Amino acid sequence: MFRLCIVALSLLLSSVTQKELAPTTQPKPTAQKPSAARRNAVPPNVVLIMVDDMGWSDIGCYGGEIPTPNIDRLAKGGLRFKQFYNTGRCCPTRASLLTGLYPHQAGIGQMAEDPERPEAFHWGTPGYQGFLNRQSVTLAEVLKSNGYHTYMTGKWHAGMHGEEKLPLQRGFDRYYGIPAGAASYLRPQGGRSVWRDNQKLAPPTDPGYYTTDAFTDEGIKFLQEQKSDAPFFWYLAYNAPHWPLHAKEEDIARFKDTYKIGWEKIRQQRLDRQIKMGLIDPDWGFSERDSRVRPWEKLSQSEKDTVAYRMAVYAAQVYAVDYNVGKVLDYLESNKLMDNTMIIFLADNGACAESYDELGSASFGRINDPDFSGAVSYGIGWANASNTPFFEYKVKPYEGGIATPMIVHSPGLPKNRRGKLTNEIGHLIDFMPTIVEASGATYPTTFHNGQKIQPMQGLSLMNTIEKDAPIEREWLFWEHQTYCAVRKGNFKMVRKMGDAAWQLFDLKNDRTERRDIAALRPDLVKEMNQKWQEWADTHQVFPKKLD
Template identity: 40%
Template structure:
């Protein structure tokens, strides 16, 4: 071949390669554009201290029409689990990891152990960071409480809310806007209310996301409600003022009947006895009293506490309605993945009477005209263990514990573009660690094997999408621990234990209220499951347990 022919051949090859690469690039651009249009917006809504049966769609008497509508057109998860406490659950939500693995095995106090650092570990990556790198806009409105001072350094473009647990719903200065240079809303004096404001900014953030229509958005809407202090507008409280004078015993019975009617629990479900509670700093438990055994003035005080709690849930639901209206008005509801849950079961702190002023033994008895002051800016109440027991109907115990009352949450998934099982109920076990892989699957973003040059931790959870679509599930084991309370869920069996007490074994398929302890009947199974929990606990920095949690409310274990 002469040099001239060789030159023409080279030019031809170059032209062919250029056309071929152009075709590849164009096809990738076309695929990306089509793919971007298919990717959903993502709205993750989390309530704080909401009990398993508080929502109408889970059997409660509180009016929650907007969440009920999501359930009626989506999927309810009736065996959806959390970690038993707010900070650990939120850490798991954000990272897809068990909480001790990322240093949040307890709360935000550093206990100088790998699993109890009191802040999200430096090597952890958040779902917001991954989605942001995958092309999503990312926003957070509400509660952060992961031991760090700035969520915008962990994947969120914009933040409004509380960096710690809410101390008040009435003081605008308790809420923070980040980056600090951003403009803020101005509220007339006396018209600020935290749940409303968190929603105002959530809607602002959705508007921001719409300014870049080629990018979907992720909004983490993390309400403080109905966490104490019990604060609500007076008109909302009055709506429920007469509803709870029947007391927690009757409310529990009524809720269980509705739960059976809705299919939330099986027809053979038994109501657990009134639960034990541990007062501030006490090692010995007592049992919640019968409602009718309480003095008249005490019943009036407690009925008003629960009325305020209900008002907070009602107000949260109406604000969720505002968010849904914004989605509908912008034709986004069809292709927005919405997940709703609670970070733990209802809160018993610390006894049947609840506390006042601050979390402690303090209690103020309100009666007569004093009841009208409750829930206002100058008050600070909790609902107490009796009503928390009712909120967690029909389960035992509450937040802090790993029996069902502490770790069972209502779960709702709504995504009309992909989930067509309208009003379906799924009773397969799932866990809050499953939310991260679910969001990644929906967003079509791969979980990275490396992040900024470092290997990432594998995700222990699995996507909820096969579950909500009714596909066959693989067998799995779920693990729990908080303050020495611990559990393991595997198939029909659940191992549960209180701090310092031996393991209990329950057949959840027949006895989810954990009434019939089978540990002595099946000692080998109990031992086998306990060993499996120990392996997990060592691998995930749960063990050794801290010798001192540095908190006054937790009594030291007897030596």
């Protein structure tokens, strides 16, 4: 009876009108109607590439030692953001990226549906139902309605129990990938199997199967099979380098000795490169040391060998992403599509320290076990290095959890700005208005058989990309699990929900979040707290759960 009451209440809440669902303090929607210039332009293809659980400094163009020549090629011809944000975790990021809304507005404030536990993250409230709601539209739905072919390959993680929640029912023409979250790279199976369109596939039998390759190759096949010259949108969502640690032996061999020097030296080398590139202010220094991680010299030789190998496997996973990005670029170039394709590259959250073991989680023997899809990982020490120089990890809204490398390679980017950095502040919610404007599409006010749709929350990045114009935004907000954050200009506050005290950081002078200045600015703390509460009360953050 209790469960029936919860379900009934959930259905009632999900059927409320747009007026009831919409925030009372919405920002002015951007690019609801395209400009005349955009309407008359040739709509670009859009390729949106997202990796999973990769740290801010792992790729070469953000300071990493892992060879990523193809992603670096994107950066050389594109624009790199020094300050771009996700939501800090896989599922809310996907909800926000796909819809242009804050994740709670789209229905995934916590986690998406789990394959083994369908009701685990359906909390009976609009912001926490575990799948995309019908008061939102996806990028695929918007672009398909405006004449685009729409394809997705990779990790969906935005609802899976019921065909209506799958990618083809949310605007994609074709899909190949894993509707669930983490899965085996070598033999995905069971509730974490690969699907093609709406069909679950048997576990692959090819001994050379690897999801990173398959997601790329299947997407290219979709493009090859396209029967018209209409523009396309391809959302390529790699599972890599999310655990489990699964990589090709030949790729691992490239890194077998790289990490034996230890995490302190790798971290210092990355910071030195970041400073040289202009990504990092040298005055910031490193974030506070994680007390759970010993200095490298304190580890035994056996511990050094095993944890260095774990990092080698992780690096091999990133390396495989890069040469697959190379396949995408080669296809576009060989088919003379590069000059009219917008390519975006980012990560869904910061480096992952789960399950919070210093030397990595799950037994060493689980590495490259094709039948294991759990948290065999590289440990806190390497996650800290992956996020150089930032504080904390995935889930928490410190910079190490929510800052992502972000590259835009756009037809409209002037030649004299290619390869440059921008310090403008962007967020996932900006992708919808940016792509709507770039494509000349129209964002709908109603969809799904007349359902009223919530307005876009972000701001178009097109003027920043094309004209180096500032992004006129004052506020950004976060809430996930037990943490909340708010940013106003260069100031950011972070708090664990239930604690009275906020931490306040001046990110212009302290982006590694070493100095809490809340006691020095009580007026600002009061203002930002009030603004966060207003946002939370109007964006489906509360109630969090019906008990």
